[in-house]
Amino acid sequence: MTQSRVEAGVAPLPGVPALSDFAKPARSLWGDALHRLMGNRLAIVGLVIIAVVALAAVFAPLISPHPYQQVFSGHAIADPSLSHPFGTNLSSQDTMARVIYGARNSLGVGVLVQFIILIIALLVGGAAALGGKWADSLLMRLTDVVYAFPDLLFVILLQQVLSGTALANYMGGLFVVFFAIGLVGWVNLARLIRGQMLLLKVTDYVIAAEALGATRSRIVIRHMLPNTLSPVIVALTFGVPSAIFTEATLSFIGIGIRPPLADWGNMIYDGYGPILATPWPIFFPALALAITFLSFQFLGDGLRDALDPRTR
Amino acid sequence: MTGYFVRRILWIIPVLWLISIITFGLMHAVKGGPFEAGEGKSSEAGRAALAAKYHLDRPVWVQYGYYMRGLVQGDLGPDLASQGTSVNDILKHNWRPTVELGVVTTLYAVVVGVSLGILAATRRNSVIDYVSVGFATIGASTPNFVLGIMLVLLFAVKFKFFPAIGWGGLTGWKYMVLPVVSLGSLPAAYIARITRASMLEVMNQDYIRTARAKGLRERIVTMRHIVRNALIPVLTLIGPIAAGLLTGSFIIEYFFSIPGIGRAYVQAILGRDYPLIMATTLLYAFVIVLANLTIDMLYAVVDPRIRYS
Numbered sequence: 001m002t003q004s005r006v007e008a009g010v011a012p013l014p015g016v017p018a019l020s021d022f023a024k025p026a027r028s029l030w031g032d033a034l035h036r037l038m039g040n041r042l043a044i045v046g047l048v049i050i051a052v053v054a055l056a057a058v059f060a061p062l063i064s065p066h067p068y069q070q071v072f073s074g075h076a077i078a079d080p081s082l083s084h085p086f087g088t089n090l091s092s093q094d095t096m097a098r099v100i101y102g103a104r105n106s107l108g109v110g111v112l113v114q115f116i117i118l119i120i121a122l123l124v125g126g127a128a129a130l131g132g133k134w135a136d137s138l139l140m141r142l143t144d145v146v147y148a149f150p151d152l153l154f155v156i157l158l159q160q161v162l163s164g165t166a167l168a169n170y171m172g173g174l175f176v177v178f179f180a181i182g183l184v185g186w187v188n189l190a191r192l193i194r195g196q197m198l199l200l201k202v203t204d205y206v207i208a209a210e211a212l213g214a215t216r217s218r219i220v221i222r223h224m225l226p227n228t229l230s231p232v233i234v235a236l237t238f239g240v241p242s243a244i245f246t247e248a249t250l251s252f253i254g255i256g257i258r259p260p261l262a263d264w265g266n267m268i269y270d271g272y273g274p275i276l277a278t279p280w281p282i283f284f285p286a287l288a289l290a291i292t293f294l295s296f297q298f299l300g301d302g303l304r305d306a307l308d309p310r311t312r
Numbered sequence: 313m314t315g316y317f318v319r320r321i322l323w324i325i326p327v328l329w330l331i332s333i334i335t336f337g338l339m340h341a342v343k344g345g346p347f348e349a350g351e352g353k354s355s356e357a358g359r360a361a362l363a364a365k366y367h368l369d370r371p372v373w374v375q376y377g378y379y380m381r382g383l384v385q386g387d388l389g390p391d392l393a394s395q396g397t398s399v400n401d402i403l404k405h406n407w408r409p410t411v412e413l414g415v416v417t418t419l420y421a422v423v424v425g426v427s428l429g430i431l432a433a434t435r436r437n438s439v440i441d442y443v444s445v446g447f448a449t450i451g452a453s454t455p456n457f458v459l460g461i462m463l464v465l466l467f468a469v470k471f472k473f474f475p476a477i478g479w480g481g482l483t484g485w486k487y488m489v490l491p492v493v494s495l496g497s498l499p500a501a502y503i504a505r506i507t508r509a510s511m512l513e514v515m516n517q518d519y520i521r522t523a524r525a526k527g528l529r530e531r532i533v534t535m536r537h538i539v540r541n542a543l544i545p546v547l548t549l550i551g552p553i554a555a556g557l558l559t560g561s562f563i564i565e566y567f568f569s570i571p572g573i574g575r576a577y578v579q580a581i582l583g584r585d586y587p588l589i590m591a592t593t594l595l596y597a598f599v600i601v602l603a604n605l606t607i608d609m610l611y612a613v614v615d616p617r618i619r620y621s
Binding site for chain 1: 323326327328330331334335338339341342449450452453454455457458461465469559560562563566574577578581582589592593596597600601604
């Protein structure tokens with residue numbers, strides 16, 4: 001698409017280079033993408049919020065007003081006050097502390113799941129694209145099978161299987177959950193990586209590199225992986241909130257992280273019991289979940305626009 | 313292309329077969345059996361007798377053989393949780409609410425999503441655009457069970473417009489409103505986003521300018537030229553969304569006490585009810601495969617440029 005934005009009837013966005021910008025010295029591919037990202041206000045808001053949530057998660061012990069498991073007897077389902085800014089839950093624990101510590105577990109799951117997904121998807125997608133016809137058919141049929149699994153239900157089954165093993169108590173039961181979510185979540189990314197690599201294999205610069213005698217591993221590492229990166233980054237960014245949702249859903253039906261540990265999903269579950277008495281124990285974790293989810297959406301949109309201007 | 317689809321249809325069989333093996337292996341790897349632990353369960357001797365009756369004392373692969381023999385004859389096995397009922401009975405009783413909920417929710421998501429998307433795109437930067445983008449944003453950022461809680465609080469507890477739990481079938485629309493809106497708003501929001509983006513993209517095409525230039529009325533340009541082309545990418549989404557809604561409704565079934573298959577599945581897993589786990593997994597997998605196949609076929613029909621090989 002070579003139409004200019006104005007011609008296309010799209011209102012110019014702040015940060016999209018004006019004609020005069022093109023006189024400036026050329027930026028690198030990534031520098032250019034960064035510049036476009038910085039111009040996207042929503043994406044930056046998202047990024048800042050994610051950074052705040054991540055910092056809160058990392059420094060939870062320092063900023064939390066109380067320990068997350070501390071019981072303030074006689075203060076069950078208290079409304080927000082100075083000593084308990086978000087109120088307390090039915091077990092008389094401080095909601096703010098639990099939201100902050102919950103960020104650790106919720107965000108942690110979201111991010112760690114993406115690592116598992118990335119590793120499996122890179123191996124499967126890469127091997128399918130580069131391993132020849134047989135490997136390709138075999139691996140793609142495998143992804144068909146995993147794709148057909150009803151994933152949330154499969155996660156529950158897998159979680160039940162793993163909870164009988166030594167891994168069950170690792171990370172308060174959370175490891176099993178994110179492992180299960182990762183194990184079923186890689187299909188789309190693997191297909192994306194395969195498709196991207198198949199396209200790259202026949203690009204002029206890869207053929208040129210081959211002609212110049214570059215080794216296969218060098219071509220893959222220097223030319224193909226970096227060019228696969230943009231859609232992968234975007235997919236992973238969108239993957240974080242969806243993994244957080246999945247984990248929250250599991251927590252909500254009582255599978256997943258174990259009390260007294262907190263995550264936003266099991267806080268919503270806990271808050272549901274006394275919901276007719278007070279909405280606060282459910283309100284704050286739900287709000288944290290929604291804000292984090294939106295931030296990742298905005299960042300993902302921004303990254304997609306920044307990394308691949310053609311799709312705009 | 314017929315050959316392609318015949319291959320795709322035949323491929324369903326090995327996919328389901330592999331899924332049956334994996335599921336069977338996994339569920340037998342879950343610690344504890346259906347007749348172990350828990351109150352009200354039978355004595356040691358009774359347990360052994362039950363296990364023998366259902367071949368649970370045999371090696372897993374022998375059990376799998378028994379299961380598959382029943383399956384090809386259409387017998388999904390006994391329901392281990394309640395004596396005397398079969399899994400066939402359970403599915404017969406439970407399929408209706410799940411299908412009704414899934415189909416109605418898909419319709420809701422598509423109708424609301426597409427209308428909002430079209431409105432937003434044709435009236436860009438107007439109040440309608442902002443409202444629908446706002447709806448899409450909020451809808452997409454709230455997990456369905458949280459939305460369910462909020463809707464129940466507001467419309468069932470406070471205003472008593474709709475019942476908080478239960479299911480009344482297709483005629484009991486009052487029971488349907490809250491679960492459908494809870495379950496369908498996230499996909500509706502997603503469809504709205506994609507529709508809007510796709511509309512904006514199509515609006516910039518040369519053939520739209522041509523249509524206007526030859527003097528067509530704006531309504532015709534929008535409905536016949538823009539919307540038709542813009543909905544092609546939306547169509548591909550409907551397959552996974554419908555499959556996701558049919559198979560992913562269990563949390564909403566659980567929350568609204570809808571007697572569907574999803575709720576039965578969760579209970580089956582927690583109770584190690586092997587035959588019921590197998591049946592629901594295979595059924596859901598079949599729905600997912602079928603939904604995607606249907607959409608691929610439809611895709612080839614609406615966009616003649618697409619050729620499968």
